[in-house]
Amino acid sequence: MKYVFAQNRRQFLLGVGGASLALPILPSLLRVPKAEAQALAAQKYFAYMELPHGAVVQTEAFPADSMATEMKSYAGFTVRRGALPSTPTNGEVQLSGMLRAPSTLLTPGLLAKMNVIRGVDITHYPGHGSGQSLGNFGDVTGGVAADGGPGPSSPTIDQVMAWAPSFYGNTTVAERVIVVGDISWANSNPAAHTGAIQRVSQSAPTNVALFDKLFGSQTQTGSGSAPPPPNTLLVDKVVANYQRLISSGKLSSVDQKRIDDHLQRVFELQKKLSQPTQSFGMIPPRPGMTTVDSSSDGYDVDPAAQVANINLWTDIAAAAFSVGASRIFTANLTETFSDYVGDWHDLAHSSEADRTAQYVKANQTFFSGVFAEFARKLDAISMGDGTTLLDASLISWAHESGSNSHYGTGLPLITFGSARGALKTGQYLDFRNLNKQLPKTATREASWHGLAWHQWLGTALQAVGVPKTEYTGLSGGSAYPDFRPADLNDLLAGDMDARYPGTETPYTDAVYAAAGEVLPWMG
């Protein structure tokens, strides 16, 4: 994915002299009047970032098994946990080869807000999918259902949150979800949960445009000043125009649905125009624009430039969170975060030995340079009550697939934030069923089956305050999404030498029965 970014905006957001985004500017944004503080106390924030391909080298992705010292029986097998250590080595905290960062970044305080989760699996064959790790199994190449057909189409959980009554309620925000890349799906009428499941496009083509979309109309009037009174005459007439067509009685039912869907979105616009967008802090002034095209020479193999580019997006997401312009951020990134000059795609699908060095380095670069940095930004923003924006958030990072490309096992799931105490943090959680191991082969790492990815999706929804009643009804069952592939014969075709008894049905009734619960030790 190509982005365009503004260098001087970066400089602005980082503050004069290269200081961090949060320290010089953002704390001053939060001058929350008492009345607003009360309302704010219930608000939570969610972010998710996905890297493509998976192919995560297992031996370098997770902490040592010895770190998981506590065990219990869950869903028919033994799961494990332990506390994350915080002792730096040579100025660096090393949880694993991939999860390494300077101790100045990954401080004990930040580590205490982190979880490293292992053994939560995508239980179908994970082909390419633009939203499967957020819950839409209907757009996965290679098919998901037992007959090779598509899985069920479902809204991704970011959109479930965005339209759940308990998340935004009557609050008006500039953007319900800040979407970057190809990852978010919703009903054609998301408010009513009706109509086809369709892709939600990226919020803005560039981060400059995103900034303007989120803050533009307010910054034009000066920092902190009230926006001009909205003229609702036009939007009211637009509503009337579409209602006029509907009431004409000339439309077929499918055409009427189309116009209904459109009208719902005009209502959303009308709401934004007629009710002030939530804002409880000082909006950053609009910086000047000097755009730099990230398709410039060498960007594809320049991890430093890629990190800087993506950090511009998370800067804006942090700013949006801090002033309430949006409370959800999801991103599917196509940057490699690597200087590998060969074909990254081929590398991603190669054997462990081929890709170890490049992949570990790339993931470590993303973790330290982008993801942990995003957590740090949020943690530097005070909520005025002794907590930080990170404390009110659940931010997460995962891959499109796991130990090898198109393997649903071995996905590292890394989170920061407790969503205001809804989740326990500071843990290494290992949910693998050690009795269900697919042994190492010449072309594949050892991997284990564990709990279902559905359970993580439900955990995230519940953590940010969306009750089951607001999402399970969307797909019928107690888990989200309500889908259970028949078996994994397709997945394992050709791996006859690497099976354990019962491999065909690795995810038992007990695993799916638990899929509606919050993940063990997290609640």
Add this chain to the structure above:
Amino acid sequence: MRIPKFFRIVTALPLLAACTANVGNPRNTGSSSGPNGTAATGTGGSSSIATGGGANVATPGSGGGGNSAPILPTQATLPPAELPPALAAAVELPMRRLSAAQYQEVLKEIVRRALPTDGGAVANAVPDLVKASLYPEDILANLDGGRHGGLLRTDQALQQAHVDGSYTAAQKLGVELTNSQARLTDLVGSCATDADASNDDTCLTSFVQRFGQLALRRSLDAGDVDFYKSIAGTTPVAPGSIANVVALLLTAPDLMYSIELGSGMVAPGRITLTAHELAARLALHFWNSIPNAELQALADSGDILKPDVYKAQVAKMALDPRAESTAREFFAQWFRMKEVPELNSRLTDPVFKAIVGDFLPTSQTRQDALDEIDGLVSYTYKNNGTLSGLANDNHAYSRSPELASLYGVPAWDGVSAPGIIPNRNLLTRVSFTASGLANTRPIQKGVRIVNGLLCQILPPPPPAAMAVVIEVSPNSTTREVVDGLTSPASCAGCHHTLINPFGFVTENFDPIGRERTTQQLYDAMGNPTVAKPVATDATIQIAGETHMVSGAPEALKYILESGQMEGCFAQQYFRFAFGRKEVEFDRYIIEQLNYFARTNANLGDVMQQVALRPEFQLRMAQ
């Protein structure tokens, strides 16, 4: 060995045997009959899936068509001229949203005609205005479920940004059109700026009727006029009032969608379009725009519904430069030009740098390669060229001296006859051969031909397959490396029979598209090791027949003899025209497009055929 997921371009799980058979869409389990039977009856999928799902009722966002079997004609047969039999179930999309390209062109044309004096300047500013309003681009939607290829017009999803962006753009245009006394006069008439208030209401009525006809692509009735006037309030011709009227018209459902209510049921399941609806459909299809004055008049009079008038008008529209522009849009998408890689991203790689030598690709090089294909299509269209002629064409269309130097010719001036570039055809142009890496990419090149140009749906690899890195070898050619890596039985079924051969035939072109007879190999530091001859011979498989070829020219010869490329064109152009996947009812249209392409009609004539079919002139009743 796992085959890269790049090749997971279908959504079914057939066996590898599919690679040795006539490859179709193996997922489809629906029954379908011929044109004289009933409609295809897809059995799988959900009615709400956004990429190819659904039964027979199409959904917005999907491009429609559900999971019906793709229609890919293999024989050049002219179908019956009349309509196919009635369908058992409706298949038409709900009203189509204008594509992003159509939306932009429609606004430009409205402005141009509404503001006779200054409209050109404002129209030129429309693209930036629309972009600044964050009206979203469309997404390439592959209706067969793959993640590559696809057409922008088949993205029928409605985003919040469509509503927000169009609202913002409409407001801005309203202000732009009324921001001076001169423009207000130009737009509304002198009655808007004279001192006489008594004529203001008449003035506004006249304006609403004129501007409304452009924006809504139909005549306004009294109710419409009253409604659009109502936003003007008590100062009917004040700039702010007119700006609001403009904005309200530019956000109207009639502008954003193709609203086709029809003039009555012509047969069970079918309604005929009204004259204005038909004119609007023609203009949107051929020009991405609104009817011009002539077409508008034919719609107003109803003459467009007369067969002879209609046919003549279609022919005339196909000759318009805007039709050529739309044709370029289609070919760029069908040829998957978006997948052409950046050629300047590996300049830090010593091997790549050694390969490119004195030619240093820049961020412009890729665009130059895209522009070259644009030039090829444009020249072919304007000069009555054919599809096969376009594929075989070996002229230099690059206007960039840098790109032209890769062909060893001077840049084309765009006016005089383009020069010859030996040993080139469509398959061997830079945009089809360059990888921007130290290696060429025979597998990706092959897939682009097989799946992109020939519409053969490749089965996915066996799930347990695993790829290995195609290393830059100091002593083996790329072909040797790829051949070896794809030799295991689990890979060879598709790779050796279908995919690799089409990539190997262009191995006499290096990673930036220059012709070569040897592949100079390098060590990791970019020091030359050995030069080995490149081999371009291969056994290719097309439509179940195998051919031994010496290289790209012969491969293309057999491609064109097979008719597979024309069939693919017909299928893809149908989808472009209708914004959805085909169903059995559409077979005649696709067969007619295929027939004219196969019988070497010129591109303009071929593309007219879609509108000359009776199916184009009606809509399925819902």
